[in-house]
Amino acid sequence: MTFEEIKNDEQQYLMHTYGRFNTALVSGKGAIAKDVDGKEYVDFTSGIGVNIFGYCDDGWVKAVSEQAATIQHMSNLYYSPLQTSVAKKLCELTGFDKVFLCNSGAEANECAIKIARKYSFDKYGEGRQKIVTLVNSFHGRTVTTLAATGQDVFHNFFFPFTEGFEYAEANNIEDLKAHINDEVCAVFIELIQGEGGVMPLDKSYVEAVQKLCAENDILFMVDEVQTGISRTGDFFCYQGYGVKPDVITSAKGLGGGLPIGACLCDKKLSDVMTAGTHGTTFGGNPIACAAAKEVLSRAATPEFLSQVREKGEYIKSELEKIGNVKEIRGKGMMIGILTEKDNAKEIAAKCVENGLLILTAKNLLRLLPPLNITYDEINKGLSILKKVMEA
DSSP: OOHHHHHHHHHHHSOSOOOOOSOOEEEEEBTEEEETTSOEEEESSHHHHTOTTOBSOHHHHHHHHHHHTTOOOOOTTSOOHHHHHHHHHHHHHHOOSEEEEESSHHHHHHHHHHHHHHHHHHHHOTTOOEEEEEBTOOOOSSHHHHHHSBOGGGSSSSOSOOSOEEEEOTTOHHHHHHHOSTTEEEEEEOSEETTTTSEEOOHHHHHHHHHHHHHTTOEEEEEOTTTTTTTTSSSSHHHHHTOOOSEEEEOGGGGSSSOOEEEEEOGGGTTTSOTTSSOOSSTTOHHHHHHHHHHHHHHTSHHHHHHHHHHHHHHHHHHTTSTTEEEEEEETTEEEEEETTOOHHHHHHHHHHTTEEOEEETTEEEEOOOTTOOHHHHHHHHHHHHHHHTO
16 A cells, blocks of 8 residues: 555544654564655654564564464453463562553553552542642543543543542642642652653652652552653662652553553552452453563663663763754653754654654653664664754
C-alpha cells in the first residue's frame, strides 16, 4: 500500500482519536525506523517510552518468538511460571512485597486506586476514600484515571467522572497539607510529570510528602508508568529520590514493546486485594511476560543504568549547544526542551520531514529515546534536530 492509501483507510475506518505525524512506519532495527516508502528515521520516541531496547532487539525477539511457539495465552485461573518469575524479579529489584500484572499504565493506576480505597475501608470503614493527586498530573484515559489527572483540559465531555479526587499544587507542601483530612486515603504523584511538560518534583517536597502520609496513615503512591524501568537512570525513579512509596505503578518500558503493566505494593498491603476484588483477562499474558522477563534481566543492571545516565547527560550537553533552546528539563533519558520561539509542535513536524521522530509535551519537545541507543544514532538525531531548530 502507498502512504496515501494507508492515510485514506485510516481516515475512513479508524476513530479520529490521534493527531498523527505524516509518516507510516513499517519496520525498524535499534533506534532506526523505516516507513512505507523506505525512508529512514532516527527514533527519539521509542513508542512513547515503550521500546526501551529499540526496534526488534535480538534478545527480545528471541524471547517473544519462543514463547509464542510454546503457549500464547492462558486463563489466570491457572498458575503461570512466567507470571511468577516476572513478579519475583520485580519484588527482588524493588523490595516490594506483591505485584498485580495487567495490560497498561491506566490499568495499573486503577489497581493502585482500588488498593488505597480498600485498605482504608478495611481499616477505617466508609467515608475515607479521597485521593489527592497533583495539579498538572496525568494518570490515564479511563473515566477514573482521567478524574485522577490534575489537568482541567481532561475533565470534559465524559461526565460524570469518578468522584473522590482532589488536586494539590506540586512542590507546595503547605497546599498538600490543606487537602489532608479524615476523608483522604492516599496521595498519588508522578515524580516527573511527563505529559505535564517533563516537570520534576523537588526532592525535599517528595520527602515531605512521604512523611506527611506516614503521619496520617495515608498511602504514599507513585505513578512510575513513564519514569520506571530505567528511564531516568535509576531502575525506578523513586530510588533516585531516596524514598520508598507504599505503592508504585509501572507499564510502558516493562514489556519492551508488548502491553503489560504492574502495580506493586509493600508488605502491609499484601492481603488487601483478595480473590474476586480485582482481575483481568489478559494481564500477565505469557508472551507479554516473556518480553518483560527479558527486559528485567538486562535493564536493571548497574552497567545498563550507568549508561542511561551517561547518555542522558551527553544528550543534554549537546542540546545546550543548539540555538532556540531556552531550557532543558528531566532526568536520565527523559528529557524536555523548552524552545525560545515556543514552536515545539512545528519543530516536531519538521523533524519528521527531515528523518527524526520526536515527541511533544504541552509546549515542550520531549525526548524518550531507546535506552540502548548508540552514540552514532544519538549524534545523527541531534544533528537533524539542530538543523530544524536553527532553520
